[in-house]
Amino acid sequence: MASSAFASPWSLRSPKLQGQASPTAAKSSSRLRFRGGGLRRIRCDHSCFEVKSVGYHPPGTQFNLLKDVSFSLPEKSFGLIFGQSGSGKTTLLQLLAGLNKPTSGSIIIQRYGDSGEHKGPPEHLSPEKVGIVFQFPERYFIADNVLDEITFGWPRQKVSTQSKKQLAFKLQRAFNWVGLDRISLDKDPHSLSGGYKRRLALAIQLVEVPDLLILDEPLAGLDWKARTDVVKLLKHLKREVTILVVSHDLRELASLVDQSWRMEMGGTLREDSLPF
Ligand SMILES: Nc1ncnc2c1ncn2[C@@H]1O[C@H](COP(=O)(O)OP(=O)(O)OP(=O)(O)O)[C@@H](O)[C@H]1O
Numbered sequence: 013m014a015s016s017a018f019a020s021p022w023s024l025r026s027p028k029l030q031g032q033a034s035p036t037a038a039k040s041s042s043r044l045r046f047r048g049g050g051l052r053r054i055r056c057d058h059s060c061f062e063v064k065s066v067g068y069h070p071p072g073t074q075f076n077l078l079k080d081v082s083f084s085l086p087e088k089s090f091g092l093i094f095g096q097s098g099s100g101k102t103t104l105l106q107l108l109a110g111l112n113k114p115t116s117g118s119i120i121i122q123r124y125g126d127s128g129e130h131k132g133p134p135e136h137l138s139p140e141k142v143g144i145v146f147q148f149p150e151r152y153f154i155a156d157n158v159l160d161e162i163t164f165g166w167p168r169q170k171v172s173t174q175s176k177k178q179l180a181f182k183l184q185r186a187f188n189w190v191g192l193d194r195i196s197l198d199k200d201p202h203s204l205s206g207g208y209k210r211r212l213a214l215a216i217q218l219v220e221v222p223d224l225l226i227l228d229e230p231l232a233g234l235d236w237k238a239r240t241d242v243v244k245l246l247k248h249l250k251r252e253v254t255i256l257v258v259s260h261d262l263r264e265l266a267s268l269v270d271q272s273w274r275m276e277m278g279g280t281l282r283e284d285s286l287p288f
């Protein structure tokens with residue numbers, strides 16, 4: 013992986029994982045506004061990110077850090093995992109990003125048709141399609157300007173003009189999504205405000221739109237203004253990507269949450285509403 017806090021879409025490789033899926037939390041409908049003003053639910057194709065009976069027992073440890081973890085998150089929804097310090101939340105995120113390999117279980121994307129039936133076989137969740145922003149990503153900025161920071165993991169070999177145009181388009185899109193479009197690309201990333209540093213960290217992960225965007229403690233260490241900005245930004249981003257967050261800041265994120273789970277000490281995960 014790159015020596016940055018971010019797992020670049022070009023820098024991660026992991027074993028293929030396969031498994032059988034179950035549509036436990038499949039989003040099987042969307043809302044459309046019809047003439048006359050009414051909202052009606054319609055069923056449509058959708059995909060769901062699914063974790064099935066994942067266990068993790070790293071070599072040299074006595075116990076499993078994660079035990080039989082199962083959950084699913086429909087596309088373009090916002091999932092939140094909370095729980096005590098040391099319960100295994102970050103450990104789980106590392107498995108989802110392909111940074112470590114589960115000892116058992118599978119992590120897949122399953123497509124569903126109109127009536128909730130499986131549409132095709134489950135696909136393994138490729139690490140190239142996962143964006144992860146670790147805790148305090150700005151501590152790992154390595155470039156002295158915004159452009160170099162965001163293009164750090166990009167292919168260095170000669171690319172065609174067409175590919176360059178595509179990359180430029182994707183970069184512009186990512187900058188627009190996170191509201192960085194007015195920032196000069198020459199600016200030193202370390203001179204940005206706390207909130208803008210987080211935006212940059214997110215933009216790096218959004219150049220190649222991930223199937224799953226994972227954020228570990230996205231509000232940690234920010235002042236109240238930056239926290240409000242990041243929450244607003246995530247609300248907007250939720251329309252574009254599926255987001256899974258680990259956080260202790262439950263109240264601030266509550267309005268975004270579609271599904272939540274509690275990680276218990278010992279590495280078991282259970283669906284749970286926010287505790288307030
Ligand atoms: N590779 C490893 N080998 C052995 N133990 C590990 C390894 N990785 C993590 N641990 C242990 O697993 C437990 C869970 O750690 P983890 O960082 O996932 O917790 P967390 O829920 O993210 O905590 P926090 O809320 O403080 O961030 C801790 O006791 C940690 O020391």
Ligand SMILES: [Mg+2]
Nearest residue numbers: 101102103228
């Ligand atoms: Mg953690």
